[in-house]
Amino acid sequence: MTDSQTFQPVLLEAVGVEQGHSLESYRSRGGYAPLEKLLAEKQPPEVVEMVKSSGLRGRGGAGFMTGLKWTFLPKDHPGPIYLCVNADESEPGTFNNRILMEDDPHQILEGTIISAYATRASTAYIYLRYEYPQSWKALQAAIDEAYAAGYLGQNIKGSGFSLDIYLHRGAAAYICGEETSLLESLEGKRGEVRPKPPLPAIEGLFGEPTVVNNVITLASVPVILADGAEQYQSYGAGRSRGTLPFQLAGNIKQAGLVEIAFGATLNGLLHDFGGGTRSGRPMKAVQVGGPLGAYLPREQWDTPLDYEAFAAIEAMLGHGGVVAFDDTVDMSQQARFAMEFCAIESCGKCTPCRIGSVRGVEVIDRIVAGDRPHENITLLEELCDTMIAGSLCAMGGMTPFPVKSALRHFAADFTAAQSR
Amino acid sequence: MIAQRKVLTDEMVAKIEALMPRYPTKQALTLPALHIVHDELRQVPLDAVVEIAQLLDLAPAEVQDTLTFYQFFHQEKPHGKVRAFVCRSISCALRGGEQVLDHLCTKAGIKPGETTPDGSLTIEPAECLGACDFAPCMLAGDDLHKDLTPEKADQFLNAVRGGAS
Numbered sequence: 001m002t003d004s005q006t007f008q009p010v011l012l013e014a015v016g017v018e019q020g021h022s023l024e025s026y027r028s029r030g031g032y033a034p035l036e037k038l039l040a041e042k043q044p045p046e047v048v049e050m051v052k053s054s055g056l057r058g059r060g061g062a063g064f065m066t067g068l069k070w071t072f073l074p075k076d077h078p079g080p081i082y083l084c085v086n087a088d089e090s091e092p093g094t095f096n097n098r099i100l101m102e103d104d105p106h107q108i109l110e111g112t113i114i115s116a117y118a119t120r121a122s123t124a125y126i127y128l129r130y131e132y133p134q135s136w137k138a139l140q141a142a143i144d145e146a147y148a149a150g151y152l153g154q155n156i157k158g159s160g161f162s163l164d165i166y167l168h169r170g171a172a173a174y175i176c177g178e179e180t181s182l183l184e185s186l187e188g189k190r191g192e193v194r195p196k197p198p199l200p201a202i203e204g205l206f207g208e209p210t211v212v213n214n215v216i217t218l219a220s221v222p223v224i225l226a227d228g229a230e231q232y233q234s235y236g237a238g239r240s241r242g243t244l245p246f247q248l249a250g251n252i253k254q255a256g257l258v259e260i261a262f263g264a265t266l267n268g269l270l271h272d273f274g275g276g277t278r279s280g281r282p283m284k285a286v287q288v289g290g291p292l293g294a295y296l297p298r299e300q301w302d303t304p305l306d307y308e309a310f311a312a313i314e315a316m317l318g319h320g321g322v323v324a325f326d327d328t329v330d331m332s333q334q335a336r337f338a339m340e341f342c343a344i345e346s347c348g349k350c351t352p353c354r355i356g357s358v359r360g361v362e363v364i365d366r367i368v369a370g371d372r373p374h375e376n377i378t379l380l381e382e383l384c385d386t387m388i389a390g391s392l393c394a395m396g397g398m399t400p401f402p403v404k405s406a407l408r409h410f411a412a413d414f415t416a417a418q419s420r
Numbered sequence: 421m422i423a424q425r426k427v428l429t430d431e432m433v434a435k436i437e438a439l440m441p442r443y444p445t446k447q448a449l450t451l452p453a454l455h456i457v458h459d460e461l462r463q464v465p466l467d468a469v470v471e472i473a474q475l476l477d478l479a480p481a482e483v484q485d486t487l488t489f490y491q492f493f494h495q496e497k498p499h500g501k502v503r504a505f506v507c508r509s510i511s512c513a514l515r516g517g518e519q520v521l522d523h524l525c526t527k528a529g530i531k532p533g534e535t536t537p538d539g540s541l542t543i544e545p546a547e548c549l550g551a552c553d554f555a556p557c558m559l560a561g562d563d564l565h566k567d568l569t570p571e572k573a574d575q576f577l578n579a580v581r582g583g584a585s
Binding site: 080089090091092093094095097098129130131132133134137164166168169170171172173174185186187188189190191192206247248249250251255256257278287291321323325329334337341344345347 | 442444445447448449450451452454455476485486489490491492493505509510511513514515546547548549550551552553554555559561562564
């Protein structure tokens with residue numbers, strides 16, 4: 001882990017820096033220089049190519065190749081094309097968007113402007129969750145500064161490229177972090193998930209081609225432009241390139257953000273950075289990737305922090321939220337929490353998610369109460385499979401992963417009550 | 421023929437209209453308009469829904485449909501002068517978040533989701549406030565209260581009762 005511990009952050013450079021959120025500070029760190037250079041020298045397709053070859057993947061959870069996503073936009077579209085910044089960070093256990101928005105909003109804005117240039121978007125909406133009033137203030141102040149400095153508005157720095165960025169406030173709905181639900185919400189409707197196809201790139205916001213990118217994804221773009229795609233690509237492992245600010249939380253001695261390159265092990269994060277449990281008791285399980293991520297037992301903590309390595313053990317790296325649990329935690333209740341969270345936050349559009357999650361809570365309660373546990377465990381497994389196969393989006397489609405992992409790795413917790 | 425507005429003030433209407441150039445459709449102003457009204461009144465009564473619909477060329481049912489999807493908006497009664505969201509999510513739960521919520525509610529004499537009889541405080545559970553590194557936490561107005569303990573919760577309640585937010 002020595003390499004990781006000495007790793008110089010590329011995204012979180014300004015976190016904790018006095019006045020780091022100001023335009024002056026951002027410029028003093030070389031900020032907006034990549035933008036000015038590319039406006040003068042590069043055509044949009046070159047920027048798309050750079051981001052593609054950097055290996056950058058969506059940091060909101062899905063890990064889809066960012067540059068590739070941009071190429072799905074129709075060529076020679078007369079416009080308008082929209083860029084939506086997904087700042088609806090609502091996954092329990094994640095907070096890297098919030099810290100970056102508060103401490104270095106200009107990095108996000110520069111990434112947004114560069115990405116809008118690359119995708120030929122003329123308007124960008126930042127969909128920000130209601131629960132982040134300080135992020136709202138920091139972003140709005142930064143947007144005002146950027147307009148005054150000529151980085152936003154008409155004919156940016158004489159390039160002929162124009163862009164407006166608007167902040168749009170959410171209203172406490174977790175599901176609006178799902179990209180199609182975010183679009184519905186922005187249009188003023190219920191935040192119900194849309195079936196795909198059509199992809200938002202073809203028919204997105206207000207029926208126009210739209211790119212939706214996460215805050216951390218966009219903030220990574222200026223880094224790629226400044227240091228070069230090759231440099232960015234040199235961090236990481238396998239198909240997971242670059243860096244991610246991992247978030248340590250839960251029963252952990254040292255909670256907080258750790259920006260490292262992909263490829264280090266989970267164990268390293270938990271012990272070298274996290275310092276073990278806060279309670280001092282043995283660590284029992286770790287959940288990575290929010291409430292839709294699997295609960296990992298000790299045997300799996302040597303898994304490298306890499307999208308594919310996590311997928312191979314039916315887990316997900318997601319947005320890099322890491323929550324630790326000590327040995328006093330009853331994993332059957334955590335499984336119940338996953339189903340309950342889904343029941344509360346489901347948009348209600350598809351049946352497996354809306355009703356499956358409610359039934360999931362009931363079945364887990366029956367198992368724990370000792371009501372025909374074997375039969376009900378089979379039923380729960382079937383319910384999970386139905387939700388995975390039949391849900392419209394990741395909410396219903398991935399809620400079963402923590403449940404299944406709890407059943408597989410911590411089966412005794414489900415039957416403990418009866419044997420007591 | 422525009423009917424006389426009963427709830428929306430000229431100021432609210434001006435704020436909503438100022439945002440219109442940002443969006444290609446009027447319907448996209450639904451959430452901003454609901455927020456503008458809610459910021460002032462701490463609720464969006466049904467009459468306001470009708471007036472927003474009129475302003476945005478929508479059916480009142482469309483605005484109401486959107487409003488009811490989001491847990492944020494109070495409709496029938498305004499929330500308290502201070503609205504406190506206490507996180508009930510995983511990281512906070514692992515560090516005593518539920519106990520803090522119970523403590524606050526017991527001391528304030530209300531259940532989660534309710535408002536104190538004097539209208540000073542509403543306490544609501546929240547899913548995740550994105551401050552897991554300072555769990556358990558609470559958002560009251562624009563202020564994030566970190567590393568909550570029963571003692572800190574008491575101080576907060578005293579400040580609310582003293583009229584400060």
